[in-house]
Amino acid sequence: TQLLEQSPQFLSIQEGENLTVYCNSSSVFSSLQWYRQEPGEGPVLLVTVVTGGEVKKLKRLTFQFGDARKDSSLHITAAQTGDTGLYLCAGELGGYNKLIFGAGTRLAVHP
């Protein structure tokens, strides 16, 4: 059983469309991180959210941390082909930067 449920697992959209990826858990996290991973490479950090209710924007990407620090979402506006990749959410549980990862959302943006 995944401690951190990420949905959808796959997403195939046209360039210019909007999309939202969700991460949900019954556990409370001290922080929640979003990563993007390209084939054959390690994950690269996009953003960290720490405070319940926090919203962070990174150009066309908007990240939100739930008020109870149990869930998070990633919203991409006007997707581009360069957004194609695997998006991973990871919650810090138990301190020491120990991360629990979601299974990932594989996004394909078509021209």
Added chain:
Amino acid sequence: NAGVTQTPKFQVLKTGQSMTLQCAQDMNHEYMSWYRQDPGMGLRLIHYSVGAGITDQGEVPNGYNVSRSTTEDFPLRLLSAAPSQTSVYFCASSYVAGAGDEQFFGPGTRLTVL
């Protein structure tokens, strides 16, 4: 600044063989960790270290050993490889082990156990 480096990039083992996956970082990071990534399961923490001489178990430690004799290096040892250990292994490091500190991941080692 090379960041986090891992060797080898690919490895094929037979059941029962042993090997060491190497990980090094040149950023003077205190915290280092090992994850494995399997299809449909995301990354799972194997072992971590909060500084030289200090290691602890993560979510899936069985079958793996680690040591941290220097700040720079954090090798992962498989004493007797099993097919269930076929996976992609990632090493990561961060400056401190604080909440939300950015972790930098290496490029991964793809391991196949026959």
